[in-house]
Amino acid sequence: MTPTPLSYLSSAGPAAAPLTRLAWGLGGVSVAVTVIVALLLAWGLWRRRPAPGAPDSDLEATGRRGEGLAWIYIGLSVSIPVLAACTVWTLFVLGEVMHPAQEARLTVQVTAHQWWWEVRYLDPVAGRVFTTANEFHIPTGEPVRVILSSPDVIHSFWVPKLAGKMDLIPGVTNVTWIQADVPGRYRGQCAEFCGLQHARMAFVVTADSAAAFETWRARQLALPSTPPTPAAMQGSALFQARCASCHTVSGTPAGGIVGPELSHLASRKTLAAGVLPNDPPHLSAWIADPQAIKPGALMPKVPMTAAERAQVVAYLQSLT
Ligand code: CUA
Numbered sequence: 001m002t003p004t005p006l007s008y009l010s011s012a013g014p015a016a017a018p019l020t021r022l023a024w025g026l027g028g029v030s031v032a033v034t035v036i037v038a039l040l041l042a043w044g045l046w047r048r049r050p051a052p053g054a055p056d057s058d059l060e061a062t063g064r065r066g067e068g069l070a071w072i073y074i075g076l077s078v079s080i081p082v083l084a085a086c087t088v089w090t091l092f093v094l095g096e097v098m099h100p101a102q103e104a105r106l107t108v109q110v111t112a113h114q115w116w117w118e119v120r121y122l123d124p125v126a127g128r129v130f131t132t133a134n135e136f137h138i139p140t141g142e143p144v145r146v147i148l149s150s151p152d153v154i155h156s157f158w159v160p161k162l163a164g165k166m167d168l169i170p171g172v173t174n175v176t177w178i179q180a181d182v183p184g185r186y187r188g189q190c191a192e193f194c195g196l197q198h199a200r201m202a203f204v205v206t207a208d209s210a211a212a213f214e215t216w217r218a219r220q221l222a223l224p225s226t227p228p229t230p231a232a233m234q235g236s237a238l239f240q241a242r243c244a245s246c247h248t249v250s251g252t253p254a255g256g257i258v259g260p261e262l263s264h265l266a267s268r269k270t271l272a273a274g275v276l277p278n279d280p281p282h283l284s285a286w287i288a289d290p291q292a293i294k295p296g297a298l299m300p301k302v303p304m305t306a307a308e309r310a311q312v313v314a315y316l317q318s319l320t
Contacts, residue, residue, distance in 0.1 A: 100143030202274030235315030
């Protein structure tokens with residue numbers, strides 16, 4: 001299933017539905033205002049001016065027999081109630097999406113980095129906490145609490161089908177919630193300009209059935225299996241030597257926290273925050289020269305021969 005596009009004109013959950021109705025409603029009002037103003041303007045242009053020498057012909061339109069001024073009173077008496085109604089509706093919608101109808105059972109902590117997303121699943125049991133990046137799963141039909149923060153600059157968390165935008169601000173912790181009532185893959189995007197690769201700071205929320213979500217969670221909690229081939233084994237050693245100071249693979253000495261957690265990298269569909277498909281050729285190209293693909297990304301070009309890179313790719317592909 002391909003991710004649904006970034007459209008806010010339809011929604012898939014109760015945190016987004018009132019916003020979608022508001023967007024259509026305010027959009028309709030705006031279109032009506034534009035059409036009415038355009039028609040009145042056309043009518044005003046079409047109407048003949050008083051002939052030169054006629055009474056009042058030297059006065060501004062608003063001064064002539066009071067008729068121009070009347071239109072201003074009509075305009076105000078129509079627009080003030082409409083704008084007031086739109087304001088009240090907006091306030092009601094903000095109240096409506098503030099909290100979910102039921103208490104969220106699941107909490108994920110999302111940390112925005114230049115330019116990727118760290119997603120940590122919190123749990124009262126320490127052994128059930130795990131971290132992933134850029135692609136995360138939620139169970140369908142229930143609210144999920146999302147705690148938002150950023151260590152570098154201001155980003156914005158936006159999954160248009162599931163909820164409105166919420167900023168991630170350094171030094172501030174914001175809380176929002178998402179809920180998908182229809183299983184599927186929902187595209188998310190950073191919605192606040194945050195530097196060179198802002199446009200390529202995407203993520204995907206997959207809404208699973210309850211059983212599929214538990215399967216996914218169990219998989220994420222499991223330790224990666226031993227490298228299955230000699231090449232992957234070599235790659236594992238290379239990874240520990242060259243990559244482990246930035247990346248974590250659970251169950252191994254690799255514990256870097258600068259870059260995305262890679263414990264189950266092969267279970268993800270994309271690389272580099274939605275920029276590349278996750279397959280061996282793209283993974284190899286990404287490791288060979290991240291700057292060529294995502295200029296400004298904080299991942300450096302790590303010196304490696306083509307043979308060594310193939311071994312590292314074989315190892316990363318084994319992290320299912
Ligand atoms: Cu992060 Cu824009």
